[in-house]
Amino acid sequence: MKNLSSEEIVQYFNDKFKEKIKDARIEKRSAGSKKKEFFNIWFKIDKSIFKEAINHLCEIQFPHFAVISGNDIGENIELVYHFSVYYGVRLKEISINISVEVPKSNLKIESICDIIPGALISEREIQEMLGVTVEGIPDNRRIFLIGNIPEGVYPWRKDEKGPQKLVRDMYE
Amino acid sequence: MSEKTTYTLPIGPIHPALKEPVAFEFEIEGEKIVGVDLKVGHVHRAIEWIGTQRNPIQIIYLAERICGICNICHPLAFSRAVENIANIEVPERAEYIRTIMAELERIHSHILWAGVAAHEIGFDTVLHLSWAVREKVLDLIEYLTGNRITKAVFTIGGVRRDITKDQYPTINKALNYYKENLGVLVNTFLDDKTIQMRSKNCGILTEEDALKLCAVGPTTRASGIKKDVRVDQAYCAYGDLDIKVMTPDIVTGEVNGDVYDRIVVRLLEVEQSVDLIEQCLDKLPSGDLVAEPKIPKLLATLKKTEGEGIGRAEAPRGEVIHYVKLDGKNEAPYTWKVRAPTYNNLLAWIPMLMGEQIADIPIVAASTDPCMSCTNRVTVIRNNKKEILDNEELHRLSIEKTRRFAR
Amino acid sequence: MIVLRLIKQLFKNPFTNKFPAKYTPTSMTEFLKDVEKGKVKMIPPIETPPQFRGAVAYDKEKCIGCQLCMRICPSRSIEFIPETKKIKIYLSRCTFCSQCVEICPVDALSMSDKWLLADTNKYSKNLIVE
Amino acid sequence: MTKESLKTFKKSLWVFHMNTGSCNGCDIEIVAALTPRYDIERFGMMLVGTPRHADVLLVTGPVMKNMEDKVKRVYEQVPDPKAVIVVGNCGATGGVFHESYSVAGPLDKIIPVDVYVPGCPPRPEAIIYGVAKVWLKLEEMEGKK
Numbered sequence: 001m002k003n004l005s006s007e008e009i010v011q012y013f014n015d016k017f018k019e020k021i022k023d024a025r026i027e028k029r030s031a032g033s034k035k036k037e038f039f040n041i042w043f044k045i046d047k048s049i050f051k052e053a054i055n056h057l058c059e060i061q062f063p064h065f066a067v068i069s070g071n072d073i074g075e076n077i078e079l080v081y082h083f084s085v086y087y088g089v090r091l092k093e094i095s096i097n098i099s100v101e102v103p104k105s106n107l108k109i110e111s112i113c114d115i116i117p118g119a120l121i122s123e124r125e126i127q128e129m130l131g132v133t134v135e136g137i138p139d140n141r142r143i144f145l146i147g148n149i150p151e152g153v154y155p156w157r158k159d160e161k162g163p164q165k166l167v168r169d170m171y172e
Numbered sequence: 173m174s175e176k177t178t179y180t181l182p183i184g185p186i187h188p189a190l191k192e193p194v195a196f197e198f199e200i201e202g203e204k205i206v207g208v209d210l211k212v213g214h215v216h217r218a219i220e221w222i223g224t225q226r227n228p229i230q231i232i233y234l235a236e237r238i239c240g241i242c243n244i245c246h247p248l249a250f251s252r253a254v255e256n257i258a259n260i261e262v263p264e265r266a267e268y269i270r271t272i273m274a275e276l277e278r279i280h281s282h283i284l285w286a287g288v289a290a291h292e293i294g295f296d297t298v299l300h301l302s303w304a305v306r307e308k309v310l311d312l313i314e315y316l317t318g319n320r321i322t323k324a325v326f327t328i329g330g331v332r333r334d335i336t337k338d339q340y341p342t343i344n345k346a347l348n349y350y351k352e353n354l355g356v357l358v359n360t361f362l363d364d365k366t367i368q369m370r371s372k373n374c375g376i377l378t379e380e381d382a383l384k385l386c387a388v389g390p391t392t393r394a395s396g397i398k399k400d401v402r403v404d405q406a407y408c409a410y411g412d413l414d415i416k417v418m419t420p421d422i423v424t425g426e427v428n429g430d431v432y433d434r435i436v437v438r439l440l441e442v443e444q445s446v447d448l449i450e451q452c453l454d455k456l457p458s459g460d461l462v463a464e465p466k467i468p469k470l471l472a473t474l475k476k477t478e479g480e481g482i483g484r485a486e487a488p489r490g491e492v493i494h495y496v497k498l499d500g501k502n503e504a505p506y507t508w509k510v511r512a513p514t515y516n517n518l519l520a521w522i523p524m525l526m527g528e529q530i531a532d533i534p535i536v537a538a539s540t541d542p543c544m545s546c547t548n549r550v551t552v553i554r555n556n557k558k559e560i561l562d563n564e565e566l567h568r569l570s571i572e573k574t575r576r577f578a579r
Numbered sequence: 580m581i582v583l584r585l586i587k588q589l590f591k592n593p594f595t596n597k598f599p600a601k602y603t604p605t606s607m608t609e610f611l612k613d614v615e616k617g618k619v620k621m622i623p624p625i626e627t628p629p630q631f632r633g634a635v636a637y638d639k640e641k642c643i644g645c646q647l648c649m650r651i652c653p654s655r656s657i658e659f660i661p662e663t664k665k666i667k668i669y670l671s672r673c674t675f676c677s678q679c680v681e682i683c684p685v686d687a688l689s690m691s692d693k694w695l696l697a698d699t700n701k702y703s704k705n706l707i708v709e
Numbered sequence: 710m711t712k713e714s715l716k717t718f719k720k721s722l723w724v725f726h727m728n729t730g731s732c733n734g735c736d737i738e739i740v741a742a743l744t745p746r747y748d749i750e751r752f753g754m755m756l757v758g759t760p761r762h763a764d765v766l767l768v769t770g771p772v773m774k775n776m777e778d779k780v781k782r783v784y785e786q787v788p789d790p791k792a793v794i795v796v797g798n799c800g801a802t803g804g805v806f807h808e809s810y811s812v813a814g815p816l817d818k819i820i821p822v823d824v825y826v827p828g829c830p831p832r833p834e835a836i837i838y839g840v841a842k843v844w845l846k847l848e849e850m851e852g853k854k
Contacts (some may be wrong), residue, residue, distance in 0.1 A: 036411030217730055624834040
């Protein structure tokens with residue numbers, strides 16, 4: 001497959017998933033004195049097509065997976081998967097951020113470790129930081145918080161499960 | 173010896189770096205490693221959570237203290253994320269100064285690493301040699317920024333300190349020093365028989381594994397994957413500069429993905445950094461330093477801004493990515509997520525360490541530059557009796573192996 | 580090759596900066612007392628460059644009590660005293676970023692080049708600027 | 710032996726460095742103090758690999774909750790007479806990490822501390838100066854004996 005431009009990538013996803021892509025936005029920025037440009041693409045997708053979308057992304061090029069970030073937005077938790085494609089070509093890299101919302105009543109998301117094994121640590125992290133259950137994760141132990149904070153407290157949450165009560169005032 | 177028994181060997185957990193302190197648990201068969209497990213998080217400092225309690229200017233200094241060694245890249249990535257959200261145009265001069273600072277840091281970090289790596293194989297002479305060479309760049313950093321380690325020169329929308337014409341002689345002197353003295357270091361590392369014996373064909377990471385496990389930085393470049401944010405994306409002044417991805421085949425003509433290749437990549441990058449700084453100094457445009465010099469006004473603007481953005485930068489150890497979400501109501505960001513390079517390189521350790529000997533653990537673990545060696549305490553369980561092997565012992569084993577080769 | 584380097588080394592000044600004394604003093608207590616009295620001289624540390632970020636210096640007269648510095652201090656090292664409308668800076672909390680110096684509208688704060696601050700009490704007089 | 714030299718702390722100071730969660734800034738400055746430019750080893754000081762060999766415990770970083778018991782254990786393992794130095798402000802007071810949920814507190818709430826070296830990170834010579842202050846304390850203890 002030839003190198004796609006950022007509009008073509010958005011088109012490529014829209015063609016395949018149609019209205020399941022809730023929102024797609026291209027962010028164009030430039031830097032330096034020659035004002036060379038770079039692009040970030042932000043997708044908001046429906047949970048039902050999540051795994052398929054990742055597979056679809058792999059068809060463009062095997063992406064570099066960066067990390068998963070999570071937002072607690074009231075009723076739902078939003079997970080943002082950060083990828084980049086076309087690395088290695090001078091100034092052609094495109095960052096792709098795919099966000100998917102998971103309702104707090106059913107906090108489950110599929111694992112992508114079978115496609116991208118490097119996502120394991122990040123998936124373990126969202127499990128303990130947000131309390132999201134990742135289905136099919138090869139290793140579901142906690143990772144960063146062992147011994148530091150008790151189970152059932154999720155530091156990235158904004159609700160009553162947040163870590164606020166664990167804070168000690170150091171300056172008395 | 174027909175029946176093979178494996179033993180478990182935990183290493184760690186006191187690992188000083190970032191939030192990635194790590195404990196290994198090895199399964200060993202004699203001297204050979206047949207299983208690796210990782211435990212991280214002993215020194216989780218909750219930096220991301222603290223960040224959501226403070227305003228963006230305060231976070232810059234918090235981001236600086238994510239890692240004491242890569243303390244340019246984290247504030248840089250964070251400010252880029254915020255600038256992307258709030259549509260702040262950074263002045264050209266500030267972009268160039270940012271680039272110079274980032275490259276100075278790369279020089280100091282890679283030379284630091286070279287010393288640590290030499291120490292891990294028991295070659296302490298080279299540790300002292302390389303750290304002596306490193307002092308020059310620290311002096312330069314102190315001269316330009318006022319601090320030896322934490323530079324504190326970044327702010328949202330620009331930089332806080334200028335590089336003036338009368339500072340050029342000092343900078344040029346330091347750069348010339350590196351042009352003259354790096355040769356000694358490079359020769360020591362690339363031609364020395366002992367280092368070659370210890371590092372060639374050791375800790376191999378194949379191209380496929382590097383791709384699948386999403387390794388970053390010199391670790392992945394040594395395996396032949398051309399991934400370098402400075403080349404891929406036009407951030408700071410890198411879009412204007414003459415730069416290429418450093419892979420080990422430039423020197424050796426082949427890519428093995430072993431420890432030796434990682435050494436080659438790092439040394440090449442130091443040379444490249446000196447060159448990049450000179451290019452920047454030549455082209456340094458005139459203009460402002462900050463987009464919005466009044467901090468209270470900047471904070472007020474950011475308070476009203478809503479949106480999410482990412483900022484990326486190439487740290488000495490690999491790609492740094494920060495995700496920030498501002499909600500338009502509070503001064504503090506709604507979410508802040510930091511991805512440091514070692515985070516992605518953790519999993520790459522497993523294929524690297526498989527099949528190696530115990531004595532190779534320090535150098536293989538150090539070869540990804542996890543900010544410090546994580547081999548503080550080792551327990552060997554032999555025949556149900558616990559023998560404690562400490563850092564020294566492991567270090568001694570490593571030195572003995574070097575001596576065996578040297579003979 | 581190596582012999583040549585060795586001979587060169589003989590005539591070079593050593594790279595080490597011998598702070599605070601060349602050899603271990605017979606008694607450190609005596610040595611530091613003598614230094615205070617001015618009997619012996621400490622070998623000075625490596626010089627700090629101009630614009631070095633040392634301990635914060637505070638000009639109480641100029642301060643107008645606007646509390647801007649408190650707002651951007653990343654480590655809450657600045658305390659406001661409501662009675663006098665002045666501030667108090669704890670150096671043992673400071674991160675030496677000099678952000679407060681930059682934001683101060685009346686230049687009441689500045690960075691000194693004092694940095695040998697080791698002390699036995701973290702809230703001793705030397706470590707509080709007011 | 711003269712009476713004068715009896716007052717001196719008779720051993721070379723051996724130091725055990727422990728990191729309880731610092732950002733590495735202080736740690737590299739401690740290593741820098743050992744390397745040629747500052748060369749603290751000319752005073753006979755060296756970093757040792759186990760607390761049982763050490764006279765001085767050097768701690769960097771705020772104390773994380775799951776490092777709390779480890780610090781206590783290491784402190785107990787250091788033989789008397791001993792001294793503790795905190796390098797960097799985050800170990801002394803929490804510094805920039807002061808409102809973190811996983812920090813157990815400043816070090817002096819957990820074990821007794823003798824010398825604070827403020828700085829973020831301090832220059833290597835400030836660390837050497839801090840060690841000199843510890844020397845005073847050890848000499849004082851020796852003198853009382």
